[in-house]
Amino acid sequence: QLQLVESGGGLVQPGGSLRLSCAASGFTLNYYAIGWFRQAPGKEREGVSCISGSGARTNYADSVKGRFTISRDNAANTVYLQMSSLKPEDTAVYYCAASLGYGSRWHLARKYDYWGQGTQVTVSS
Numbered sequence: 001q002l003q004l005v006e007s008g009g010g011l012v013q014p015g016g017s018l019r020l021s022c023a024a025s026g027f028t029l030n031y032y033a034i035g036w037f038r039q040a041p042g043k044e045r046e047g048v049s050c051i052s053g054s055g056a057r058t059n060y061a062d063s064v065k066g067r068f069t070i071s072r073d074n075a076a077n078t079v080y081l082q083m084s085s086l087k088p089e090d091t092a093v094y095y096c097a098a099s100l101g102y103g104s105r106w107h108l109a110r111k112y113d114y115w116g117q118g119t120q121v122t123v124s125s
Helices: none
Strands: 002-009 011-012 018-025 031-040 044-050 056-060 068-073 077-084 092-099 119-123
Touching: 002 092, 018 031, 018 044, 018 092, 031 077, 044 068, 044 077, 056 068, 056 077, 077 092
Parallel strands: 011 119
Antiparallel strands: 002 018, 018 077, 031 044, 031 092, 044 056, 068 077, 092 119
16 A cells, blocks of 8 residues: 655744654655645645655745755655744645656646645744
């Protein structure tokens, strides 16, 4: 059974950091580009970042550039999202998703085939 499981969410103060993990089971992650998305209450799902299968290419939404870093460990079948300088507007449920393709449309949810269940990130004092 193909499965993605996110972890690492929680409550953090503004300016703090969190590292999210996306672990795959049932398939080999290195064949897939992995995207991180987030969805806040009442808002559409937003593409945050994406990394190619090899890890050589990455993309970021303008809202997180310079604060978030995506990486992957294919040996561990896991992708990470290091989030720093967190702001209240980063509060959302964060999802990872897998796609066999990688390109300029990485931010579109419909490009992804498999999704995790999400992990809550809350930035508040």
